[in-house]
Amino acid sequence: MSFFDAANHWLIYVLVSIGVVFVSAFCLISMRKSWKRARAKGWSNEKLMNLVKMTVSATFVPSLSVVIGVFSLVALLGVPWPWWRLSVVGSLTYETMAADMTVKAIGLDLTRLSEAKAEHFVLVMYVMSLGIMGGMFISPFITKSIHLGSMKMKAGDKRWSVLGGSIFFTVILSVFVVPIFLNFTTAGVVQMLTFITSLVITIGLNRIAVGRWAFLRNFTLALSLILAMASSVLWSALLT
Numbered sequence: 001m002s003f004f005d006a007a008n009h010w011l012i013y014v015l016v017s018i019g020v021v022f023v024s025a026f027c028l029i030s031m032r033k034s035w036k037r038a039r040a041k042g043w044s045n046e047k048l049m050n051l052v053k054m055t056v057s058a059t060f061v062p063s064l065s066v067v068i069g070v071f072s073l074v075a076l077l078g079v080p081w082p083w084w085r086l087s088v089v090g091s092l093t094y095e096t097m098a099a100d101m102t103v104k105a106i107g108l109d110l111t112r113l114s115e116a117k118a119e120h121f122v123l124v125m126y127v128m129s130l131g132i133m134g135g136m137f138i139s140p141f142i143t144k145s146i147h148l149g150s151m152k153m154k155a156g157d158k159r160w161s162v163l164g165g166s167i168f169f170t171v172i173l174s175v176f177v178v179p180i181f182l183n184f185t186t187a188g189v190v191q192m193l194t195f196i197t198s199l200v201i202t203i204g205l206n207r208i209a210v211g212r213w214a215f216l217r218n219f220t221l222a223l224s225l226i227l228a229m230a231s232s233v234l235w236s237a238l239l240t
Contacts, residue, residue: 006118007078016080023088064222066092068229076110081125089136093176095128102127111187186239193235198228 006012038048069092073082076099085095100110102124108116153160180191201224209216216223 001118003113003116003118003121004078006121007081012078012080016084019084020087068222068225072229076113077121077124085128089132090128094132097176097179098128098131099124190232190235190239194228194232197231197235198224201227 035048039045066086070082070086072092073086073095076082076096082095086092096110103109103113103116103120106116106120106123108120150164153164177195180188180195182188183191202220205216205220205223209220
């Protein structure tokens with residue numbers, strides 16, 4: 001059995017469907033309980049519906065980037081696994097990086113997955129899942145203390161909260177961005193140019209999104225992702 005035969009196997013579809021249905025049911029039950037709790041606290045139906053509308057409008061557009069990410073990952077890992085990862089626990093950057101590191105460990109790369117076997121897809125699934133499960137299990141035990149500690153720090157000296165946020169995002173950039181600039185292959189140059197393009201687009205949109213154009217801030221993520229992906233096609237055509 002080949003890599004893509006395993007990636008699109010009916011059993012993966014069944015297991016992913018069960019997981020998505022479970023998570024969806026959990027969300028619906030939580031929403032129902034939250035609604036009842038809010039009503040018990042004196043919130044009116046009108047106020048709750050306004051809150052629902054605000055939530056939908058604030059989350060629909062960013063979710064478009066997730067959908068685009070699924071389509072991007074489908075070409076690499078089949079349909080069901082990206083559907084599961086990006087709808088529940090993962091992100092396009094993490095999934096792509098984890099898959100790339102895994103296949104490189106077996107002597108291949110993401111452009112040669114047709115040469116891989118079914119066991120290699122299982123290995124990709126294992127690495128993706130194991131690499132992110134730690135945070136899921138640890139978060140319930142440490143998140144509260146971290147949050148309270150950051151709030152206490154912010155109350156004492158606001159400069160520390162700003163510094164802490166800056167350090168956090170710097171670490172994220174170091175993990176995901178630095179490897180892009182250390183890859184001097186054609187694919188690496190395309191990644192670097194695509195990243196720079198997305199950066200320029202994001203900064204440009206933030207500059208434009210003022211006054212009557214402030215609504216564009218809600219579309220920054222989706223637009224920068226779509227346009228950067230389009231630019232990657234251009235860079236690939238120019239460099240290959």
